Structure formats: C-alpha cells, structure tokens
Amino acid sequence: MARSSFNARDFDKFANDYVKNLKKSLEQAARRNPVRVPIRAEDSSQSASGFGESIESNTYLALLLVWLDARHQRQPGLFVDVTEFVGEHQLEDEDPTVLALQLEQYGYITIARTLASATDVHLTDQGRVAVRRLKDQQNNRAARLRYAMDAFLRWLFNTAGDQTPINPALFFATPRSYFAGAPIAGTDLHQVLLYLAEHDLIAHIDTDPATVAITPQGVSCALAGGNVQDHINQSRxxxxxxxxxxxxxxxxxxxxxxxxxxxxxxxxxxxxxxxxxxxxxxxxxxxxxxxxxxxxxxxxxxxxxxxxxxxxxxxxxxxxxxxxxxxxxxxxxxxxxxxxxxxxxxxxxxxxx
Known part of the structure; x- marks a missing residue:
C-alpha cells in the first residue's frame, strides 16, 4: 500500500469510479427498501437535541421539516405524528417528542399537546418559509460544497484521524451526508475529494478499492475547529x-x-x-x-x-x-x-x- 502524490487525472478517475459504483449500490438499496433514508444515528453531534445550530446543518430536523411539508401538501390542515417519521427513517435512538419540541423552539411547528403525547404537529407559516429556504439551499451549489467539504473532513478525522485509509463512500452512511434536508450527491463528493486532495488535506491511497486518508494538514484543519475554506485562505x-x-x-x-x-x-x-x-x-x-x-x-x-x-x-x-x-x-x-x-x-x- 503506497500513498501517492496528488495527480488530478488519476484522482479524477478514482473518484468517478467509486461514484459510479456507489450510484449502482444505492439504486439497488432503493429498490430493496424504497422508503428508508440510509442514515445511521451514530454521530451524536447531529442529534436534534442541539438547538441553536442552523437548520440546514441539522440532519434530522431538516429532514423532518421537509417530510412534514410533503405530508401537509397531501393532507393540508391535519396534524401529523412525528413518530411516523422516526419509524420510516429507522431512527431508533431519536425521541420523536424531542424532535417536535426542537422544531417548535424554532417556531416551525405547533404541537397538539395531549396527556398522551406531544408528537402530533402542524407546520406553521414560518415553517413553510423555512422549507422554501431549505429547498433554495439544496440548489445552492456553493453552499452544498462548502458544507460537504467541512462535513467530510470532520467525518474523516473522527473516523480515521490516525491517517488510516478508508473508503470515502462510507461517508454516505452517516447523518452528515445530508444538507438542508437532502442527501449530498455523489458528484458533489467527487468535487469535494478533488478539492481536498488538491490542497493536501486528504491523500489518495493506492489500494483496491481505492481509499483516502487524512493528511497532517487535514488533521491540523480539523483540530483548529474552523472550516476548510478558512484554512485554505489562511494558507494562501x-x-x-x-x-x-x-x-x-x-x-x-x-x-x-x-x-x-x-x-x-x-x-x-x-x-x-x-x-x-x-x-x-x-x-x-x-x-x-x-x-x-x-x-x-x-x-x-x-x-x-x-x-x-x-x-x-x-x-x-x-x-x-x-x-x-x-x-x-x-x-x-x-x-x-x-x-x-x-x-x-x-x-x-x-x-x-
């Protein structure tokens, strides 16, 4: 196993190959289970309990808000049970009551409180505006790539910060692979890998299948606590x-x-x-x-x-x-x-x- 220096053509081929294979595997998974969103609640920092972060970066709250909007479009005026969202997405570790309370703190929903539960909710006008903003953000390529760069490098540092080679496609199985309520596309991750490698934050490892590892510069960037773009601008x-x-x-x-x-x-x-x-x-x-x-x-x-x-x-x-x-x-x-x-x-x- 050898660590190779960045070569744009080789790395581009590597990224394209795994994106192609990833797309195929995701399509197969979607046919087997068309409802489930393939994320795992393994990253505690993405739990909905952290009120105060931007809704775009909070995987579960953004997903829930978009899901509620789709349900309300089909059944306007009715309250929707957040427990159904938790079940559909197999988020066994998430408390639907906490999810509802967090969205209520944002002002995006009202809760039909009963003695039994506090999970029946209705989207507010402010919530509908927030959904519109999320969808706009989903189409903002620069915002998507900035988020994806930070999220991928943070995930790589947390998962393999000792520079162990790892398959970058595993990132898609984590909550951080969602932005503004939508999954990050394989083509976007492709661009992220090229950019991070170009600036020596990750390295392409010659393995089969190809893997990447965080570099000393990448570790430094992650430890600094800022974002990738700030790190690169500081270096420049x-x-x-x-x-x-x-x-x-x-x-x-x-x-x-x-x-x-x-x-x-x-x-x-x-x-x-x-x-x-x-x-x-x-x-x-x-x-x-x-x-x-x-x-x-x-x-x-x-x-x-x-x-x-x-x-x-x-x-x-x-x-x-x-x-x-x-x-x-x-x-x-x-x-x-x-x-x-x-x-x-x-x-x-x-x-x-």
Missing part, C-alpha cells in the same frame, strides 16, 4: 501554519508571516516554523500536566525564534525539534500528539537531505 495569505492559537501565556506561536532567510547552510526553516506553530496551536489539547505543557510551549517558542531568525543554525533546529519530539512521545497519547511527532520527524528528515 502567507502564514506559516494554519490558525495559530495563543498558548497559556498569551503568546501566539507562529504568527509571523512571509519570513525569508539567507543563510550559508541552505536550511529551509519552513517545516520547523510549522512545527512550532502547530505545538502552540494544540498544546492545550494534549492532556499534559501544566508544568510539562508550559515547558513544551517554551521549547516551541525557542524553535520558532530560531527558525525565523535571519540565519537559523541546523544544530539548534535539530536540538529544539528533538526536545519537542521527546516530550510528545513521553507526555501525550492523543492524535494531536501523534501528528506533532510526525511533523517533527519530517522536519528532522529535511535536515539530512
């Missing part, structure tokens, strides 16, 4: 690493941009500055004792100062990088720590070339 602005965060002392490691060095040793300090910036970004997530974390950040600051100096010395770059690597190996076991170790090894390997 000339920053040495993505979304630098202040450490415990309020010092932003890696914030300098567009630094250049003219040194006799022909050392490229970019990887070392990136490593230092990464440590400053994730140090608070490593689960290390406070004293160890402060020492880690101090070494990262020393490394960054050396890497951005007019004439960085290879010996000092190696010294600080080895110190960071040793502290990560001995003091942390998280994915973020593993990512830092890999960045350190890449930087050290560059000194030997």
């Amino acid at each position: 602005s000339g920053a040495t690493y993505n979304n630098y965060m202040p450490n415990a002392k309020g010092v932003i490691i890696g914030e300098q941009q567009n630094f250049t060095q003219n040194n006799a040793d022909s050392v490229d300090p970019t990887l070392f500055a990136q490593l230092a910036g990464y440590i400053g970004q994730v140090s608070s997530t490593l689960g290390m004792p406070e004293a160890d974390r402060e020492e880690l950040e101090r070494v990262a600051q020393d490394l960054h100062a050396e890497a951005t100096s007019p004439n960085p010395e290879p010996g000092r770059l190696r010294q600080f990088t080895n110190q960071l690597k040793d502290k990560l190996v001995s003091g942390a076991t998280t994915i973020a720590a593993t990512q830092g170790i890999q960045l350190a090894e890449q930087a050290l390997a560059a000194l030997m070339q």
Whole structure:
C-alpha cells in the first residue's frame, strides 16, 4: 500500500469510479427498501437535541421539516405524528417528542399537546418559509460544497484521524451526508475529494478499492475547529501554519508571516516554523500536566525564534525539534500528539537531505 502524490487525472478517475459504483449500490438499496433514508444515528453531534445550530446543518430536523411539508401538501390542515417519521427513517435512538419540541423552539411547528403525547404537529407559516429556504439551499451549489467539504473532513478525522485509509463512500452512511434536508450527491463528493486532495488535506491511497486518508494538514484543519475554506485562505495569505492559537501565556506561536532567510547552510526553516506553530496551536489539547505543557510551549517558542531568525543554525533546529519530539512521545497519547511527532520527524528528515 503506497500513498501517492496528488495527480488530478488519476484522482479524477478514482473518484468517478467509486461514484459510479456507489450510484449502482444505492439504486439497488432503493429498490430493496424504497422508503428508508440510509442514515445511521451514530454521530451524536447531529442529534436534534442541539438547538441553536442552523437548520440546514441539522440532519434530522431538516429532514423532518421537509417530510412534514410533503405530508401537509397531501393532507393540508391535519396534524401529523412525528413518530411516523422516526419509524420510516429507522431512527431508533431519536425521541420523536424531542424532535417536535426542537422544531417548535424554532417556531416551525405547533404541537397538539395531549396527556398522551406531544408528537402530533402542524407546520406553521414560518415553517413553510423555512422549507422554501431549505429547498433554495439544496440548489445552492456553493453552499452544498462548502458544507460537504467541512462535513467530510470532520467525518474523516473522527473516523480515521490516525491517517488510516478508508473508503470515502462510507461517508454516505452517516447523518452528515445530508444538507438542508437532502442527501449530498455523489458528484458533489467527487468535487469535494478533488478539492481536498488538491490542497493536501486528504491523500489518495493506492489500494483496491481505492481509499483516502487524512493528511497532517487535514488533521491540523480539523483540530483548529474552523472550516476548510478558512484554512485554505489562511494558507494562501502567507502564514506559516494554519490558525495559530495563543498558548497559556498569551503568546501566539507562529504568527509571523512571509519570513525569508539567507543563510550559508541552505536550511529551509519552513517545516520547523510549522512545527512550532502547530505545538502552540494544540498544546492545550494534549492532556499534559501544566508544568510539562508550559515547558513544551517554551521549547516551541525557542524553535520558532530560531527558525525565523535571519540565519537559523541546523544544530539548534535539530536540538529544539528533538526536545519537542521527546516530550510528545513521553507526555501525550492523543492524535494531536501523534501528528506533532510526525511533523517533527519530517522536519528532522529535511535536515539530512
């Protein structure tokens, strides 16, 4: 198994092949079970209990709203039981009462409260307007792709953040593969894969069938908590690493941009500055004792100062990088720590070339 560098033609063929196979398998599944929406309630962040997020990004609430609209068009004026929605979509872990209450908080439905249940609902005028907005969003290609990029990378990080190769088509079995109450199309995911690979957030793995893996840059983007487009725009602005965060002392490691060095040793300090910036970004997530974390950040600051100096010395770059690597190996076991170790090894390997 080998990780290949991005090749637009090869990756385009890969994406087209799996989209074709995916379409065939989905059509077969639809013939076997034409009612069920193939999603699993395995992603707790998509539960309807999280009131406050946009309705477009909440899989179950958006699906329910569109479903209610279709039912009300067939039976205007009648209350509809949300329990039927839960049953049709096989959402065994979802409470229909909670779903109804959440939509009521948005103002999209009224509930016919009885002593027995609170799942008989009716779409309000505000709800019908929201359905119209959802359908407009479904046709907004830019919005769909932005959402799909973020959702796919977040899913990949949560599922295989240790860079294990995985079939990208598995994304379609998750709640995050829905946007504004409609499934993300295979052609949209095709474009997402090309875009993420082009910007080194995922890598195409030469397996049969073909798979993808998250890259160090992809892990960094996911850990930063922002969206993919912000990460890419930040990289284009000339920053040495993505979304630098202040450490415990309020010092932003890696914030300098567009630094250049003219040194006799022909050392490229970019990887070392990136490593230092990464440590400053994730140090608070490593689960290390406070004293160890402060020492880690101090070494990262020393490394960054050396890497951005007019004439960085290879010996000092190696010294600080080895110190960071040793502290990560001995003091942390998280994915973020593993990512830092890999960045350190890449930087050290560059000194030997």
